[in-house]
Amino acid sequence: MTGLYIHIPFCKRKCFYCDFVSVQYDAALADKYISALIKEALSYKKIAISTVYIGGGTPSVLSCEQLKKLIENIKNIFDVSKLQEFTVELNPESAENNKLHLLYNENVSRLSFGLQTANDKLLENIGRLHNFDKFKQAYGSALKKGFTDINIDLMYGIQDQTLTDWEKTLDTVLNFNSSHISLYPLTIEKGTKFYLQKTETNPELQRAMYETACIKFKNNNLSHYEISNWARDQKYSKHNKTYWQNNEYVGLGAAAASYYKRYRFKNNININEYINSILGGKDACIEKEYINDAVYNTETIMLGLRLSEGVHIKYFNDKKHIIDKYLKEGFLHIKNDRVSLTEEAFFLSNSIISDLI
Numbered sequence: 248m249t250g251l252y253i254h255i256p257f258c259k260r261k262c263f264y265c266d267f268v269s270v271q272y273d274a275a276l277a278d279k280y281i282s283a284l285i286k287e288a289l290s291y292k293k294i295a296i297s298t299v300y301i302g303g304g305t306p307s308v309l310s311c312e313q314l315k316k317l318i319e320n321i322k323n324i325f326d327v328s329k330l331q332e333f334t335v336e337l338n339p340e341s342a343e344n345n346k347l348h349l350l351y352n353e354n355v356s357r358l359s360f361g362l363q364t365a366n367d368k369l370l371e372n373i374g375r376l377h378n379f380d381k382f383k384q385a386y387g388s389a390l391k392k393g394f395t396d397i398n399i400d401l402m403y404g405i406q407d408q409t410l411t412d413w414e415k416t417l418d419t420v421l422n423f424n425s426s427h428i429s430l431y432p433l434t435i436e437k438g439t440k441f442y443l444q445k446t447e448t449n450p451e452l453q454r455a456m457y458e459t460a461c462i463k464f465k466n467n468n469l470s471h472y473e474i475s476n477w478a479r480d481q482k483y484s485k486h487n488k489t490y491w492q493n494n495e496y497v498g499l500g501a502a503a504a505s506y507y508k509r510y511r512f513k514n515n516i517n518i519n520e521y522i523n524s525i526l527g528g529k530d531a532c533i534e535k536e537y538i539n540d541a542v543y544n545t546e547t548i549m550l551g552l553r554l555s556e557g558v559h560i561k562y563f564n565d566k567k568h569i570i571d572k573y574l575k576e577g578f579l580h581i582k583n584d585r586v587s588l589t590e591e592a593f594f595l596s597n598s599i600i601s602d603l604i
Protein backbone atom coordinates (compact mmCIF):
# COMPACT_ATOMS: atom_id res chain seq x y z
CA MET A 248 0.00 0.00 0.00
CA THR A 249 1.12 3.51 -0.79
CA GLY A 250 0.99 6.80 1.14
CA LEU A 251 -0.13 10.00 -0.56
CA TYR A 252 1.34 13.41 0.30
CA ILE A 253 -0.12 16.61 -1.15
CA HIS A 254 1.87 19.84 -0.77
CA ILE A 255 0.01 23.14 -0.41
CA PRO A 256 2.65 25.83 -1.00
CA PHE A 257 0.70 28.81 0.32
CA CYS A 258 0.83 30.67 3.63
CA LYS A 259 -0.64 33.94 4.88
CA ARG A 260 2.85 35.12 5.67
CA LYS A 261 6.29 33.54 5.97
CA CYS A 262 7.41 32.71 9.51
CA PHE A 263 10.91 33.97 10.31
CA TYR A 264 12.48 30.49 10.59
CA CYS A 265 10.77 28.64 7.76
CA ASP A 266 12.31 27.55 4.45
CA PHE A 267 9.54 25.18 3.37
CA VAL A 268 8.35 25.82 -0.19
CA SER A 269 5.50 28.33 0.12
CA VAL A 270 4.46 31.75 -1.19
CA GLN A 271 1.80 34.19 -0.07
CA TYR A 272 -1.70 32.82 -0.64
CA ASP A 273 -3.42 34.13 -3.75
CA ALA A 274 -6.89 32.74 -4.54
CA ALA A 275 -6.48 32.70 -8.35
CA LEU A 276 -3.05 31.05 -8.18
CA ALA A 277 -4.35 28.50 -5.67
CA ASP A 278 -7.27 27.67 -8.05
CA LYS A 279 -4.82 26.92 -10.86
CA TYR A 280 -2.58 24.99 -8.48
CA ILE A 281 -5.46 22.75 -7.39
CA SER A 282 -6.34 22.03 -11.03
CA ALA A 283 -2.71 21.02 -11.55
CA LEU A 284 -2.76 18.78 -8.44
CA ILE A 285 -5.85 17.00 -9.75
CA LYS A 286 -4.28 16.54 -13.18
CA GLU A 287 -1.09 15.18 -11.61
CA ALA A 288 -3.17 12.80 -9.47
CA LEU A 289 -4.83 11.46 -12.62
CA SER A 290 -1.44 10.29 -13.89
CA TYR A 291 -1.46 7.66 -11.09
CA LYS A 292 -4.85 6.28 -12.11
CA LYS A 293 -6.60 4.23 -9.44
CA ILE A 294 -3.73 3.12 -7.23
CA ALA A 295 -4.70 2.01 -3.73
CA ILE A 296 -3.55 4.40 -1.01
CA SER A 297 -3.32 3.67 2.70
CA THR A 298 -2.82 7.22 4.04
CA VAL A 299 -3.32 10.79 2.83
CA TYR A 300 -1.41 13.74 4.27
CA ILE A 301 -2.19 17.28 3.09
CA GLY A 302 0.67 19.44 4.33
CA GLY A 303 2.47 22.60 3.49
CA GLY A 304 2.75 25.42 3.62
CA THR A 305 -0.62 26.01 5.14
CA PRO A 306 -3.45 23.81 3.80
CA SER A 307 -5.94 25.67 6.02
CA VAL A 308 -5.28 28.90 4.11
CA LEU A 309 -7.27 27.42 1.18
CA SER A 310 -10.95 28.31 0.96
CA CYS A 311 -13.63 25.74 1.79
CA GLU A 312 -14.43 25.43 -1.93
CA GLN A 313 -10.79 24.77 -2.79
CA LEU A 314 -10.38 22.20 -0.01
CA LYS A 315 -13.59 20.45 -1.01
CA LYS A 316 -12.64 20.29 -4.68
CA LEU A 317 -9.21 18.91 -3.85
CA ILE A 318 -10.37 16.28 -1.34
CA GLU A 319 -13.32 15.03 -3.41
CA ASN A 320 -11.20 14.64 -6.52
CA ILE A 321 -8.49 12.79 -4.61
CA LYS A 322 -11.08 10.38 -3.24
CA ASN A 323 -12.43 9.76 -6.75
CA ILE A 324 -9.08 9.40 -8.48
CA PHE A 325 -7.34 7.04 -6.04
CA ASP A 326 -8.64 3.78 -4.58
CA VAL A 327 -9.39 4.82 -0.99
CA SER A 328 -11.33 1.70 -0.03
CA LYS A 329 -8.56 0.69 2.42
CA LEU A 330 -7.61 4.17 3.59
CA GLN A 331 -6.38 4.04 7.21
CA GLU A 332 -5.67 7.70 7.94
CA PHE A 333 -6.33 11.13 6.41
CA THR A 334 -4.38 14.03 7.96
CA VAL A 335 -4.61 17.77 7.25
CA GLU A 336 -2.21 20.37 8.68
CA LEU A 337 -3.82 23.47 10.13
CA ASN A 338 -2.54 26.83 11.35
CA PRO A 339 -4.58 28.18 14.28
CA GLU A 340 -5.39 31.50 12.58
CA SER A 341 -6.97 29.87 9.54
CA ALA A 342 -8.67 26.85 11.14
CA GLU A 343 -12.12 28.40 11.05
CA ASN A 344 -15.23 26.50 12.07
CA ASN A 345 -16.55 26.09 8.53
CA LYS A 346 -13.27 24.48 7.43
CA LEU A 347 -13.23 22.10 10.40
CA HIS A 348 -16.83 21.22 9.59
CA LEU A 349 -15.96 20.49 5.97
CA LEU A 350 -12.90 18.40 6.88
CA TYR A 351 -14.88 16.34 9.37
CA ASN A 352 -17.65 15.71 6.83
CA GLU A 353 -15.07 14.69 4.24
CA ASN A 354 -13.82 11.99 6.66
CA VAL A 355 -10.51 13.61 7.45
CA SER A 356 -9.45 11.52 10.45
CA ARG A 357 -6.49 13.41 11.86
CA LEU A 358 -5.48 17.05 12.29
CA SER A 359 -2.04 18.53 12.88
CA PHE A 360 -1.88 21.98 14.45
CA GLY A 361 1.25 24.13 14.38
CA LEU A 362 1.33 25.79 17.80
CA GLN A 363 5.14 26.08 18.23
CA THR A 364 5.01 27.65 21.71
CA ALA A 365 2.31 28.67 24.19
CA ASN A 366 4.15 31.94 24.94
CA ASP A 367 2.59 34.87 23.03
CA LYS A 368 5.75 36.98 23.07
CA LEU A 369 7.80 34.14 21.61
CA LEU A 370 5.11 33.47 18.99
CA GLU A 371 5.45 37.07 17.89
CA ASN A 372 9.27 36.84 17.89
CA ILE A 373 9.21 33.94 15.42
CA GLY A 374 6.70 35.59 13.11
CA ARG A 375 3.58 33.56 13.88
CA LEU A 376 0.21 35.13 13.12
CA HIS A 377 -1.67 33.54 16.02
CA ASN A 378 -1.50 33.80 19.76
CA PHE A 379 -2.07 31.01 22.24
CA ASP A 380 -5.75 31.91 22.70
CA LYS A 381 -6.37 31.51 18.97
CA PHE A 382 -4.88 28.02 19.14
CA LYS A 383 -7.00 27.14 22.18
CA GLN A 384 -10.11 28.28 20.35
CA ALA A 385 -9.27 26.32 17.17
CA TYR A 386 -8.35 23.18 19.12
CA GLY A 387 -11.59 23.42 21.12
CA SER A 388 -13.62 23.77 17.90
CA ALA A 389 -11.89 20.72 16.44
CA LEU A 390 -12.78 18.66 19.52
CA LYS A 391 -16.36 19.89 19.37
CA LYS A 392 -16.64 18.80 15.73
CA GLY A 393 -15.61 15.30 16.82
CA PHE A 394 -11.91 15.07 15.92
CA THR A 395 -10.09 12.79 18.36
CA ASP A 396 -6.79 12.27 16.61
CA ILE A 397 -4.90 15.57 16.85
CA ASN A 398 -1.19 16.38 16.69
CA ILE A 399 0.42 19.53 18.10
CA ASP A 400 3.75 20.77 16.65
CA LEU A 401 6.10 22.58 19.02
CA MET A 402 9.51 24.16 18.47
CA TYR A 403 12.19 24.42 21.15
CA GLY A 404 15.37 26.44 21.52
CA ILE A 405 13.87 29.54 19.98
CA GLN A 406 15.57 32.84 20.73
CA ASP A 407 14.88 34.18 24.23
CA GLN A 408 13.13 30.94 25.26
CA THR A 409 14.28 29.78 28.69
CA LEU A 410 14.03 26.28 30.08
CA THR A 411 11.26 27.57 32.37
CA ASP A 412 9.30 28.98 29.39
CA TRP A 413 9.67 25.62 27.68
CA GLU A 414 8.46 23.72 30.73
CA LYS A 415 5.40 25.98 30.88
CA THR A 416 4.65 25.30 27.21
CA LEU A 417 5.00 21.55 27.77
CA ASP A 418 2.70 21.61 30.82
CA THR A 419 0.14 23.74 28.98
CA VAL A 420 0.15 21.44 25.97
CA LEU A 421 -0.06 18.30 28.11
CA ASN A 422 -3.29 19.68 29.58
CA PHE A 423 -4.89 19.30 26.14
CA ASN A 424 -4.30 15.55 26.32
CA SER A 425 -3.78 15.44 22.54
CA SER A 426 -3.17 12.07 20.92
CA HIS A 427 0.14 13.14 19.39
CA ILE A 428 2.93 15.71 19.87
CA SER A 429 5.85 16.53 17.53
CA LEU A 430 8.87 18.51 18.74
CA TYR A 431 11.40 20.29 16.54
CA PRO A 432 14.61 22.01 17.62
CA LEU A 433 14.75 25.41 15.94
CA THR A 434 17.14 25.18 13.01
CA ILE A 435 18.41 28.23 11.20
CA GLU A 436 17.78 27.65 7.50
CA LYS A 437 19.47 29.56 4.67
CA GLY A 438 17.41 32.37 3.20
CA THR A 439 15.12 32.81 6.20
CA LYS A 440 14.78 36.04 8.15
CA PHE A 441 16.57 34.42 11.10
CA TYR A 442 19.45 33.40 8.83
CA LEU A 443 19.82 36.92 7.51
CA GLN A 444 19.75 38.25 11.07
CA LYS A 445 22.47 35.72 11.99
CA THR A 446 20.29 34.29 14.76
CA GLU A 447 22.09 31.56 16.70
CA THR A 448 20.81 28.50 18.51
CA ASN A 449 22.16 26.98 21.71
CA PRO A 450 22.62 23.21 21.25
CA GLU A 451 23.18 22.55 24.96
CA LEU A 452 19.98 24.31 25.92
CA GLN A 453 18.13 22.49 23.13
CA ARG A 454 19.41 19.20 24.47
CA ALA A 455 18.22 20.07 27.99
CA MET A 456 14.82 21.06 26.56
CA TYR A 457 14.55 17.79 24.66
CA GLU A 458 15.45 15.75 27.75
CA THR A 459 12.92 17.67 29.85
CA ALA A 460 10.24 16.89 27.29
CA CYS A 461 11.20 13.18 27.22
CA ILE A 462 10.72 12.96 31.00
CA LYS A 463 7.46 14.93 31.11
CA PHE A 464 5.96 12.95 28.24
CA LYS A 465 6.94 9.62 29.76
CA ASN A 466 5.23 10.67 33.01
CA ASN A 467 2.12 11.49 30.97
CA ASN A 468 1.88 8.15 29.18
CA LEU A 469 3.01 9.39 25.80
CA SER A 470 5.02 6.82 23.91
CA HIS A 471 8.26 8.08 22.34
CA TYR A 472 7.93 6.13 19.10
CA GLU A 473 10.16 8.30 16.91
CA ILE A 474 13.02 10.72 17.67
CA SER A 475 10.75 13.80 17.40
CA ASN A 476 7.32 12.22 17.88
CA TRP A 477 5.19 11.00 20.78
CA ALA A 478 1.77 9.34 20.71
CA ARG A 479 -0.91 8.28 23.14
CA ASP A 480 -2.82 4.99 22.83
CA GLN A 481 -0.84 3.91 19.75
CA LYS A 482 -2.12 6.86 17.74
CA TYR A 483 1.10 7.09 15.74
CA SER A 484 1.20 9.01 12.50
CA LYS A 485 0.61 6.13 10.09
CA HIS A 486 1.53 8.35 7.17
CA ASN A 487 4.88 9.43 8.61
CA LYS A 488 5.62 5.83 9.57
CA THR A 489 5.41 5.05 5.84
CA TYR A 490 8.48 7.28 5.37
CA TRP A 491 10.41 5.90 8.35
CA GLN A 492 9.68 2.29 7.37
CA ASN A 493 10.94 3.10 3.88
CA ASN A 494 7.66 2.18 2.22
CA GLU A 495 6.23 3.65 -0.98
CA TYR A 496 4.58 7.06 -1.19
CA VAL A 497 3.47 9.41 -3.91
CA GLY A 498 3.86 13.18 -3.56
CA LEU A 499 1.73 15.65 -5.50
CA GLY A 500 2.51 19.33 -5.94
CA ALA A 501 5.44 21.71 -6.12
CA ALA A 502 8.51 20.38 -4.29
CA ALA A 503 6.72 17.14 -3.43
CA ALA A 504 8.95 14.06 -3.18
CA SER A 505 7.90 10.51 -4.09
CA TYR A 506 9.27 7.03 -3.61
CA TYR A 507 7.37 4.85 -6.01
CA LYS A 508 8.19 1.61 -7.85
CA ARG A 509 11.80 1.80 -6.60
CA TYR A 510 12.36 5.37 -7.88
CA ARG A 511 12.82 8.45 -5.71
CA PHE A 512 11.79 11.61 -7.52
CA LYS A 513 11.03 15.22 -6.75
CA ASN A 514 8.90 17.89 -8.38
CA ASN A 515 9.94 21.39 -9.42
CA ILE A 516 9.94 23.75 -6.42
CA ASN A 517 8.81 26.71 -8.53
CA ILE A 518 5.03 26.91 -8.21
CA ASN A 519 4.35 28.55 -11.58
CA GLU A 520 6.69 26.19 -13.41
CA TYR A 521 5.04 23.24 -11.67
CA ILE A 522 1.57 24.43 -12.75
CA ASN A 523 2.69 25.14 -16.33
CA SER A 524 4.35 21.72 -16.72
CA ILE A 525 1.40 19.76 -15.39
CA LEU A 526 -1.33 21.76 -17.14
CA GLY A 527 0.80 21.64 -20.31
CA GLY A 528 0.62 17.84 -20.26
CA LYS A 529 4.16 17.15 -18.96
CA ASP A 530 5.40 15.87 -15.61
CA ALA A 531 7.06 18.30 -13.19
CA CYS A 532 9.83 15.97 -12.09
CA ILE A 533 13.28 17.56 -11.69
CA GLU A 534 15.21 14.73 -10.03
CA LYS A 535 14.84 10.98 -10.40
CA GLU A 536 16.98 8.19 -8.94
CA TYR A 537 16.64 4.41 -9.13
CA ILE A 538 17.05 2.88 -5.67
CA ASN A 539 19.18 -0.25 -5.96
CA ASP A 540 19.40 -2.83 -3.16
CA ALA A 541 22.48 -1.29 -1.53
CA VAL A 542 20.91 2.18 -1.40
CA TYR A 543 17.63 0.68 -0.20
CA ASN A 544 19.41 -1.04 2.71
CA THR A 545 21.24 2.14 3.73
CA GLU A 546 18.05 4.19 3.59
CA THR A 547 16.16 1.56 5.58
CA ILE A 548 18.74 1.85 8.38
CA MET A 549 18.87 5.66 8.26
CA LEU A 550 15.11 6.06 8.42
CA GLY A 551 14.26 3.08 10.60
CA LEU A 552 16.66 3.97 13.41
CA ARG A 553 14.53 7.07 13.97
CA LEU A 554 11.80 4.74 15.22
CA SER A 555 11.83 3.12 18.65
CA GLU A 556 10.89 -0.17 16.93
CA GLY A 557 14.23 0.09 15.07
CA VAL A 558 15.42 -1.93 12.08
CA HIS A 559 15.81 -5.67 11.47
CA ILE A 560 19.41 -6.78 12.05
CA LYS A 561 19.62 -8.31 8.53
CA TYR A 562 20.06 -4.82 7.06
CA PHE A 563 23.35 -4.22 8.89
CA ASN A 564 25.44 -6.90 7.07
CA ASP A 565 29.04 -5.82 7.64
CA LYS A 566 28.35 -3.29 10.39
CA LYS A 567 28.17 -5.78 13.26
CA HIS A 568 31.39 -4.47 14.91
CA ILE A 569 29.97 -0.91 15.06
CA ILE A 570 26.76 -2.28 16.55
CA ASP A 571 28.82 -4.05 19.24
CA LYS A 572 30.59 -0.80 20.10
CA TYR A 573 27.32 1.12 20.52
CA LEU A 574 25.72 -1.76 22.41
CA LYS A 575 28.57 -1.60 24.95
CA GLU A 576 28.22 2.18 25.22
CA GLY A 577 24.48 1.90 25.87
CA PHE A 578 23.39 3.75 22.72
CA LEU A 579 21.81 0.75 20.98
CA HIS A 580 19.84 -2.28 22.00
CA ILE A 581 18.70 -5.42 20.19
CA LYS A 582 15.40 -7.11 20.84
CA ASN A 583 13.71 -9.77 18.70
CA ASP A 584 16.39 -9.27 16.02
CA ARG A 585 15.62 -5.55 15.77
CA VAL A 586 18.31 -2.95 16.37
CA SER A 587 17.16 0.34 17.88
CA LEU A 588 18.62 3.43 19.50
CA THR A 589 18.15 3.82 23.24
CA GLU A 590 16.21 6.94 24.26
CA GLU A 591 19.48 8.47 25.54
CA ALA A 592 20.88 8.09 22.02
CA PHE A 593 17.94 9.72 20.25
CA PHE A 594 19.39 13.21 20.64
CA LEU A 595 22.77 12.07 19.25
CA SER A 596 21.08 10.09 16.51
CA ASN A 597 22.70 11.86 13.56
CA SER A 598 26.27 10.91 14.43
CA ILE A 599 25.36 7.34 15.43
CA ILE A 600 23.25 6.74 12.34
CA SER A 601 25.95 8.07 10.02
CA ASP A 602 28.42 5.63 11.63
CA LEU A 603 26.06 2.74 10.94
CA ILE A 604 25.43 3.34 7.23
Ligand SMILES: C[S@@+](CC[C@H](N)C(=O)[O-])C[C@H]1O[C@@H](n2cnc3c(N)ncnc32)[C@H](O)[C@@H]1O
Pocket residue numbers: 264265266267302303304305306336337338360361362363400401402431432433434435436
Ligand atom coordinates in the same frame (compact mmCIF):
# COMPACT_ATOMS: atom_id res chain seq x y z
C1 LIG B 1 6.34 23.04 7.43
S1 LIG B 1 5.46 23.33 8.85
C2 LIG B 1 3.86 23.22 8.24
C3 LIG B 1 2.80 23.37 9.31
C4 LIG B 1 2.05 24.65 9.38
N1 LIG B 1 2.14 25.47 8.27
C5 LIG B 1 2.51 25.45 10.58
O1 LIG B 1 3.26 26.37 10.40
O2 LIG B 1 2.07 25.14 11.66
C6 LIG B 1 5.67 21.88 9.86
C7 LIG B 1 6.41 22.12 11.14
O3 LIG B 1 7.79 22.20 10.92
C8 LIG B 1 8.39 22.89 11.99
N2 LIG B 1 9.43 23.76 11.42
C9 LIG B 1 9.41 24.44 10.26
N3 LIG B 1 10.57 25.11 10.08
C10 LIG B 1 11.36 24.84 11.15
C11 LIG B 1 12.67 25.23 11.56
N4 LIG B 1 13.41 26.06 10.82
N5 LIG B 1 13.15 24.75 12.73
C12 LIG B 1 12.40 23.91 13.48
N6 LIG B 1 11.16 23.53 13.15
C13 LIG B 1 10.64 23.98 12.01
C14 LIG B 1 7.29 23.67 12.71
O4 LIG B 1 7.09 23.12 13.99
C15 LIG B 1 6.07 23.43 11.84
O5 LIG B 1 4.89 23.33 12.57
Ligand code: SF4
Pocket residue numbers: 257258259260261262265266267269303304305338361
Ligand atom coordinates in the same frame (compact mmCIF):
# COMPACT_ATOMS: atom_id res chain seq x y z
S1 SF4 C 1 5.96 27.41 9.47
FE1 SF4 C 1 4.05 26.92 8.47
S2 SF4 C 1 2.94 28.90 8.33
FE2 SF4 C 1 5.02 29.38 8.82
S3 SF4 C 1 5.89 29.81 6.81
FE3 SF4 C 1 6.36 27.66 7.30
S4 SF4 C 1 4.73 26.51 6.38
FE4 SF4 C 1 4.04 28.67 6.45
